[in-house]
Amino acid sequence: MDAFVYNAAPTRVIFGSGTLAALPGEIERLGRRRALVLSTPHQRGEAEALAAALGGLAAGSFSEAAMHTPVAVTAAAVERVRALGADCTVAVGGGSTTGLGKAVALRTGLDQIVVPTTYAGSEMTPILGQTEDGLKTTERAEAIRPETVIYDVDLTLSLPVALTVTSGMNAIAHAVEALYARDGNPVIGLMAEEGIRAMAGALPRLAADGGDRAARSDALYGAWLCGTCLGAVEMALHHKLCHVLGGSFGLPHAETHCVVLPHATAYNAEAAPDAVARVARALGTRDAAGGLHDLARGLGAPTALAALGLREADLDRAAEIAAARPYPNPRPVARDAIRRLLGEAWQGRRPI
Numbered sequence: 001m002d003a004f005v006y007n008a009a010p011t012r013v014i015f016g017s018g019t020l021a022a023l024p025g026e027i028e029r030l031g032r033r034r035a036l037v038l039s040t041p042h043q044r045g046e047a048e049a050l051a052a053a054l055g056g057l058a059a060g061s062f063s064e065a066a067m068h069t070p071v072a073v074t075a076a077a078v079e080r081v082r083a084l085g086a087d088c089t090v091a092v093g094g095g096s097t098t099g100l101g102k103a104v105a106l107r108t109g110l111d112q113i114v115v116p117t118t119y120a121g122s123e124m125t126p127i128l129g130q131t132e133d134g135l136k137t138t139e140r141a142e143a144i145r146p147e148t149v150i151y152d153v154d155l156t157l158s159l160p161v162a163l164t165v166t167s168g169m170n171a172i173a174h175a176v177e178a179l180y181a182r183d184g185n186p187v188i189g190l191m192a193e194e195g196i197r198a199m200a201g202a203l204p205r206l207a208a209d210g211g212d213r214a215a216r217s218d219a220l221y222g223a224w225l226c227g228t229c230l231g232a233v234e235m236a237l238h239h240k241l242c243h244v245l246g247g248s249f250g251l252p253h254a255e256t257h258c259v260v261l262p263h264a265t266a267y268n269a270e271a272a273p274d275a276v277a278r279v280a281r282a283l284g285t286r287d288a289a290g291g292l293h294d295l296a297r298g299l300g301a302p303t304a305l306a307a308l309g310l311r312e313a314d315l316d317r318a319a320e321i322a323a324a325r326p327y328p329n330p331r332p333v334a335r336d337a338i339r340r341l342l343g344e345a346w347q348g349r350r351p352i
């Protein structure tokens with residue numbers, strides 16, 4: 001066994017079906033009495049219904065959460081917190097809503113309860129990405145980490161199948177990179193392998209029937225494990241590339257993860273053979289990179305950056321940006337090799 005450092009995350013996790021019923025008790029457990037319920041405009045109805053159901057424990061709702069946590073939206077939410085005298089937030093939704101809750105917590109110190117309805121995994125991390133004037137910056141701080149997460153399988157039944165599969169592949173990406181993380185450890189390794197197994201097993205069942213409760217439960221369990229990996233250890237090339245493609249070229253978050261993951265895995269296959277073998281074992285395939293590509297394809301998920309709207313002419317600049325600053329990765333990050341990787345991902349070729 002190699003030497004390692006392991007930090008247990010303090011977030012309280014409640015998992016199951018119908019667990020949203022635990023929310024009033026969880027607000028009181030934190031010693032809070034006036035929750036502001038957060039959501040995107042799309043989930044406004046859910047947020048308002050939840051605030052109404054909370055009765056006296058709710059201060060109100062705020063439904064302007066948006067992708068990549070724009071600072072102007074956060075400022076408006078903080079103003080609402082102050083105007084209503086809220087003493088905690090309840091974020092109901094995907095990574096965008098969780099991001100808003102984190103941004104509010106960072107500025108106000110308020111406790112956060114998160115009720116995730118996608119598989120992005122942000123609820124298990126102390127990381128916040130924010131945008132201002134088109135620029136995305138990322139911060140890591142314990143004040144950002146949610147106090148309580150309530151996973152309620154019932155709330156994921158409405159997640160459209162297209163979003164289900166891309167969000168699920170996004171989750172798998174966290175676990176793949178955790179397996180070769182520079183600061184990895186045996187506990188996170190176990191969680192990563194089990195997270196990939198649970199998610200990869202659930203996604204084909206969900207692509208066939210989004211209402212399959214057992215598969216929804218497995219996928220949400222996988223998302224928790226994969227999100228925990230993301231919050232615990234350093235991500236590498238794959239996340240960096242997705243950050244560049246999302247931040248500098250406006251590509252959609254989960255879809256980009258879905259396309260890039262097989263190629264980033266192939267890039268690292270020789271430099272991290274044990275980790276990549278564990279990915280293959282969790283997928284039940286012989287070859288991890290090819291297996292990830294086949295999984296995405298079989299799910300009807302995007303497999304080419306071209307299909308996401310990236311221009312071929314942008315590939316050089318994307319490679320420049322991704323290689324510009326060094327960061328930990330099993331195989332050294334070299335501009336020309338990254339350009340080749342991006343070219344393959346742009347075309348959507350099955351990695352070999």
Ligand code: NAD
Pocket residue numbers: 040041042043066067068069093094095096097099117118119120121122123125126127128129155156157158159160163167230253254
């Ligand atoms: P999202 O939160 O933007 O959700 C996409 C859309 O789906 C929204 O309109 C949302 O309201 C809707 N939706 C969510 N759940 C639904 C459900 N069950 N039924 C119907 N509609 C539903 O998408 P996402 O992929 O969850 O999150 C992406 C964002 O999260 C990005 O900004 C990304 O950077 C961030 N993120 C951050 C971290 C972190 O650790 N900081 C981790 C992962 C993702």
